[in-house]
Amino acid sequence: MQPPRDVERRNVAILLFNDVEVLDFAGPFEVFSVTAELNSYKPLLVYTCAETPETLTARNGLKVIPDYSLETAPKPDIIIVPGGTGSKQAMKSQTVIEWLKTNAVEAELVMSVCTGARILAQAGLLAGIAATSHHESLPGMKEAFPSTNWHDGDWQDVRFVEAGKVVTAGGISAGIDASLHVIAKLFGRDKARATADYMEYDTTLF
Numbered sequence: 001m002q003p004p005r006d007v008e009r010r011n012v013a014i015l016l017f018n019d020v021e022v023l024d025f026a027g028p029f030e031v032f033s034v035t036a037e038l039n040s041y042k043p044l045l046v047y048t049c050a051e052t053p054e055t056l057t058a059r060n061g062l063k064v065i066p067d068y069s070l071e072t073a074p075k076p077d078i079i080i081v082p083g084g085t086g087s088k089q090a091m092k093s094q095t096v097i098e099w100l101k102t103n104a105v106e107a108e109l110v111m112s113v114c115t116g117a118r119i120l121a122q123a124g125l126l127a128g129i130a131a132t133s134h135h136e137s138l139p140g141m142k143e144a145f146p147s148t149n150w151h152d153g154d155w156q157d158v159r160f161v162e163a164g165k166v167v168t169a170g171g172i173s174a175g176i177d178a179s180l181h182v183i184a185k186l187f188g189r190d191k192a193r194a195t196a197d198y199m200e201y202d203t204t205l206f
Contacts, residue, residue, distance in 0.1 A: 009045055010108065010186070013076035015096070015116075016050040016066050019086025020058045023172045024113040028080050031179035035187065035195045043187065049073035051095050059084050070099045078182070079107050082175070083114030083134065091122040100125070109182060111167040113175030120168070121145040129163035134171035177205060 012032045014025050029046060036044040050056060050066035058064050068074070079100065090096050100123045104110050112120045117133040118141060120126050132151040133141050142150050151161050160169040160178035169178035180201070184192035196203045 009043060010077040011074045012044055012046045012078045012080065013073055013103075014046070014048045014080045015082065015090075015100075015119075016048050016056055016058075016064060017084075017086045017090040017093075017096070018056050018058075019084050019089070020056070020064075020082050021084030021114055021172060022058050022060070022062055024082030024084060024116065024175055025058075025080070027173065027176040028082075028111070028113065028179040030199065031176055031183060031195060032078075034198050035183050035191060038194055038198060039187075039191070045074070047073065051093060059086075070095060075106075076103050077108045079103060079110045080179075081110070081112045081116035081119050083112070083116040083118070083137075083171075085115075087115045087118050091119045097123050107165070109165050109167065109186075111169065111175075111178060111182065113169045113178065114171045117141065117168045118144070120166070121148055125166060126168070129166060130161050131163065131166070131168040132158065132161045132170050133168065136171075176201065180205060 014029055032044055032046045047067040049068040049070055051070055053069045056064045104125055114134045115137050117131055126148040128147055130149040138150055138152045151158055159174040160167055167178050169175045180192050180196055183195055193203050
C-alpha cells in the first residue's frame, strides 16, 4: 500500500537497475536529500525504485536495495533516470518504459543523467527537443535517436540541457550540477547555494 501523498511535498523518484552508474543516481540522491534535510524534510520525499524490489548490483559491484518496486512506488512529481551500462538493458524493459511514459505525463520534471538519456529517448520523451548525454555515447545516440537534437559541444562548458520539463545531464558528475539547477528552479538560488555549500560543492554555479 502506498503512503499518503503530501500535496505540499514533491515526490522524487530515482530509477535503479542492474549496472547503473553509482554517481549517476547517488549524486542526485545526495542533492535532493540534502535539500530536504536542510528544510525539515518538508519539500521533498526522495526514494529509489526499480522494476522489482530485489537487491541490485550497480557498477563495480555495489549492492543496492531499492525502496520500492515500480508497482508500489509513490506517484512521482520528479523522475530521475541515471545511466550506466545497464541502461542498454533497462531501455528494453517494457515495464520500465511504460512506467516512465505513464508517469512522465503528469510529472513536473523528468531528468536523466549520462546514458539515462537513452531510456528517456526510448520512451519517446526526447523526440524533437534538445538533449545531451555522456560525450562518448553521443555518436551512438545520434544514430539511434535521430529525432533528438543532441548537443555535442564541449562537456566542460555545457553540463546539462533543459528543454521544457525535461533536463538531460552529461556524464556522471554532471548529474549533480543538473540536480542543483533543478533545486534552484524549484526553490530558489538561495536554497541551491545552501545545499551546495553543505555538500562543499562549487557554489559559483549559482
